[in-house]
Amino acid sequence: MVKLDEVKTLNAALLAESRRPLIGVFLGGTSGIGHMTARALTSSAQQANGHAPRVYLVGRSEQRGREIVEELKGDLPGGHVPVRAGRGPIAHGVRRRHTKEGLDVTMAMMYYSRMRAIQQLKPLLLKSELPAAVVSVFAAGFEAKLFRDDLSLRDPQHYSYLQARSHLCHMHSAYLAKLAETHSDDTTGKLRLVHIFPGLVLTSAFDNPAYPAWFRFLFNRILVPLFLRPFVAVDSDESAARMLSLASPVLYPAANVGDGGGETGTGGAVRGMDGSLGSGAYSLDWKGDDIHNRKAYAKLGDDGEVEALKNQVWEHTNKAFEIIAAGKCFTE
Ligand SMILES: NC(=O)c1ccc[n+]([C@@H]2O[C@H](COP(=O)([O-])OP(=O)(O)OC[C@H]3O[C@@H](n4cnc5c(N)ncnc54)[C@H](OP(=O)(O)O)[C@@H]3O)[C@@H](O)[C@H]2O)c1
Structure with a gap:
């Protein structure tokens, strides 16, 4: 477990040592973990007396975005917090629901849109003189059954939320690991990719409203106060500090930096998805430790099969992007 004190030290160093203002882009920054992490960034900058960071918040609710801008500006006089709002569907579901691009709504929200954002922002990340960390907050370690001949889960017999979650985790792991590999000879030693399960954070x-009323009542009025908040949930400030610390290269260095301590040279890199220390692509539990589900991958067969899956997911995802960018519907 990465101790909370260490997390705070990493965050202070990230802000204090940065020679330029940090830039944080929060997709889903208008509530929950995204909002809290944006706030952790601005308040850490203030405490570390570092440069005021530049924060971009992306979400659907422009009003909520503007309220958060006002809140963050309190921490950040002179800081810059633009908001980008857009329309989008609500995820969660027991049945596959298509977007007009031909993707399942839940899979589009939790996987395709995230990988697309990484690809679109990658040129800027690689050009930047700042540490370039990408963090996807979802469900690392929850890989289970995989239908390799139906990655999109188009067969209604294959689809359930849990099955979709399993595919989303397999696809996160495969795509991020492949992306790290494709940049392993990048001498700038920049791109660091993290998929994390944040634990239960009460947001x-x-x-x-996508959840049934009975579930919301039972969860929020009974389980949260009696059981979850006191015994299970991760404190929201702690969670935000932990999410922010993933931007530090000390524990999670880029692929070509190895285990020699990342860009800061202090040692102690965490094990990456491929099993080696500091491999550039990490699958983490809420405490920042490696949680890559190696059992699920062992079931695939030998290393050759794992490699084949990586290539399959890479090609599937990039093909989806190509077809959709051309204005067509993805049907695979
Ligand atoms: N909280 C937990 O305990 C927990 C546990 C495991 C995994 N996670 C994962 O962590 C992530 C964040 O969770 P959270 O609890 O912080 O969620 P949240 O409070 O519901 O926040 C979700 C964010 O995504 C934005 N969003 C939702 N639908 C969108 C769409 N169609 N287009 C653009 N933006 C959209 C929302 O903003 P707008 O409403 O303004 O669009 C909001 O900013 C999720 O992927 C979740 O699966 C959370």
């Missing part, structure tokens, strides 16, 4: 997500 407004659990009051989402």
